[in-house]
Amino acid sequence: MEKLKEAKMEGDLHNSVVAKTGKEQEVNMEDGGGERGNWSGKLDFVLSCVSYAVGLGNVWRFPFLCYEDGGGAFLIPYVIMMLVVGLPIFYLEMAMGQFSSLGCLSVWKCTPIAKGLGFGMITMTFFVATFYNVIIAYALFYLFASFTKELPWKTCDNYWNTPNCRVTKASDNSGINDTFFNDTFANDTSATYDIANGTASLSDNDTTSNGSFVAIRPSEEYFYNRVLDMSDGIDKLGEVKWDLTLCLLLAWLIVFLSLAKGIQSSGKVVYVTSTFPYFVLVALFIRGITLEGAIDGIVFYMKPDPVKLLLPKVWQDAAVQVFFSLGCTFGTLHTLSSYNTWHQNSHKDAVIVAWLDCFTSVFGGFVVFSVLGFMAHDAGTTVDKVVASGPGLAFIAYPEAIARMPLAPLWSILFFIMVFMLGIGSEFTLFEAIITGLVDEFEGSFKNLRKYKTLLTLILCVVCFLLGLPMVTQGGIHIVTLMNAFAANISLLLVSTLEVIIVGHFYGVNRFLEDLKYMLGFQLNKYWKISWWIVTPITLMALVISSIVAYTPLTYGNGDPYPDWALALGWLLTITSLLPPLIYPVFYMCGLQGTILERVRISLKPTPDWGPHLHKHRVEAGYQPLRRNDPEECVEMLTQQNLQKQHVTSL
Structure with a gap:
């Protein structure tokens, strides 16, 4: 009955608009996010998620973990952790963003006391986006160096080589x-x-x-x-590398140009960044399996060792790999899905993207180990002597193998374009999460902030570039390693644990499932309820505890520990991301009235403006229309929606 009244009200307002304008107009704009803008097509969103989720970790980290944790047998805990941890959180964040058409800050109108989680996500994303672009700068350096007749890392007769250098x-x-x-x-x-x-x-x-x-x-x-011209330690930064600095500047320039016009521009860039790496992976795989010794690498990669499945470390590695590979809890998934049309089947999209990410990791393993098998054969050693994770695989092992191939410069160009695409695709979405979160949250405080989104993007890109300068010094790689270890590790696990508990238990898993029923047009199965309510939070808490118990101080590659002041700086990064979720609840409740229990109860209830962005969707889902008590404002709102149907503004 209530919905019938709301529908009647909407019809009366429509007639009012007609009376004011003198002509028939379409009152409601298209099924989208209002003035925030929308993806120009459904494929834009899916490819953006693919570009974000499928990153550098799929190419080097997963294959190494497979080798280290039981070969082909590692796929068992990997798939289980995908179902238990990865997919539930991946879709939880995606569904929250689409339902409310809000970024990772404003989306916590569902439980306002938890908005600190959004600030924590923004903080972690800012740290990661800053040093991640330095890795992309490395890829650009190698890409430019590949435009030569002979790759510069093929021989030992260069000025940077030592007497220890040997080709084979x-x-x-x-x-x-x-x-x-x-x-x-x-x-x-x-x-x-x-x-x-x-x-x-x-x-x-x-x-x-x-x-x-x-x-x-x-x-x-x-x-x-x-x-790198690498120094001995983080306390010896040395000089700024001008060539790496130019590469870093170019990387940030590309990020700015791709995001300057909002999702209307970045939504098209991902058509390249999300698909091109697959063409290169297939080409490298075909080339790799034709190399001598490739079969040894593939056998080494897939040989199962079931005994290792009994080790807790293997299951922890699988969970962490799934979690970080999908990119949960950075606020990016809230942001990407917030530009969807309200009835889009994001459930299907989430399942497709998550399993495509899984497939890419497995396929990337075949590509990597076919080349490493050739590399081991070429060096006259075994595969375990050339396998490495992190920078060692992308910037040492692979270039070494490519240098031994016919048409080496061509393969090197293709490979580092792929590395660049994988990295920049994730960087786009990480940075977009920061911009959208800030604009959505502070639009009311700063008039017309959305109109200055391009300027805000430029300012943040410049700030991140300046913060990245110490990372392109001679000791910069030590800073990158430190930030990689502390910027988003335990803090990421803790924030994700709190997120799923807040939504599943405080907002209410049944209420959330009911919201999604109106949005999707069908009821989700029991798997999602059980995951969000019990299984996922328990698993995440176990991961947090195991990460704390198993913590060991960060060391350099030769085993020497980082200085105490550097470790303290690293923990400061972690604490900085955890402070907002701890401090914001106190700040929020101080602005309320009543007893402490009354303030807690109010702060756990959704705000009046929580719910779908558009009036018709609020009515459809049983939410109160915005500004329903002021007919003049409602008429104005509906008029603006009609005008925006012809031209959805940029972010």
Whole structure:
């Protein structure tokens, strides 16, 4: 009965608009997010999610975890954790954003005391976006260096090479038994290097305990001596690398130009950033399996070791990989889905994107290990001697293998375009989450803030570029490693745990499912209710506890610990992300009246303006229309909606 009254009211207001304008007009704008704008097509949203979720971690981190945690058997805990943790949170955030058409800050109108979670997400995203673009700058550096007849990391006769440099075992005619070691940060503790001068001391330290010479790959010396010109520690930043600085500037310029016009521009960029990497992966896979020794790498990758499934670490690795691969709790999923049309089947979209991300990780493993098998064969060693995670795989192992291929510069160009696309696609969406969250939250405080979104984007890009300058110094890689370890780790797990508890237990899982029933047009099955209510929060709490218990101080690649002041700075990053969820509830309740219990009860109830963005959808879902008590304002609102139907404004 109430909905019939609301529908009648909407009809009366429509007639009022006709009377005022003198002609028949369409009162309600299209099924979307109002003045915020919408995706120009459904595929824009899906590809944006793919571009965000499928990132650099799919290419190097997942294959390494498979190798380390039981080979093909690792797929079992990976799939289970995808169902238990990854998919439930992935769709939870997506559904919240679409239902309310709000970013990660304003979406907490559903439970206003929890808005601090949104500020925590924004903080983590800001930290990650700042150092993530430095990794993209590395990719751009390699991309530009690939435009040559011979790749500069193929040989050992460059000014940055040391006497320890060897191309392959067969290339050394000295009769010394070369031993290649794992391509990680300074794993060799037996050789002494003067990285600044590009020299090495050929003394007793240059041999291992059994008398074998410790050889260094040219690709490794290129990365550490040429690209980074790496210093000994974080306390020795040295000079700013001008070439890396220009690459970083270009990376931020691309981000700004892609986001300057809001989703209308970024929604088209993702057509390239989300699809091109797949073409390159397929091309590299076809090329990889034709290389000599490729089958050894694939067998090494997929060989199952069921015994390792009994180790808690394997399950923890699987959960963390799923969680970080999908990119939950950065506020990005709220943002991307907030531009959907209200009735879009985001449930189907979430399932497709999540499992596509899973497939990409598995397929990426075949690509990586086929090449690493060739690399091991070329070096005359085993695959476990060349497997590495992190920068070691993207910027050392892969360039080393590509340098041995026919038409090496071409393959190198394709590979680093792919790395750039994977990275920049995630960077777009991370940064868009920050911009949208701020604009949605402070639009009422700063008049016409949405009109100045382009200026706000420019200012933030400049700020992030300046903050990134210390990371392109000679000691910058140590800062990147520190931020990667502390910017979004335990804080990310804690915020996600609180998020699912707030929605599942305080807002109410049944109420949330009822909201989604109106939005989607069908009732979600029991899997989602059980996950959001019980299984996912318990699993996340277990992950938080295990992460704290298993914490070990961050060290350099050679095992030396980071200075205490650097570790303190890292923990400060973590605490900075956790402070908003802890402080905001106190701040919010101080502005309320009544006893403490009354304030808590009020702060846990949705605000009056929580719900769908458009009037017709509020009526449809049983929510009170906005400004319903002021007919003149309602007429004005409906008139503006009609005018905006012809031209949905940019963000």
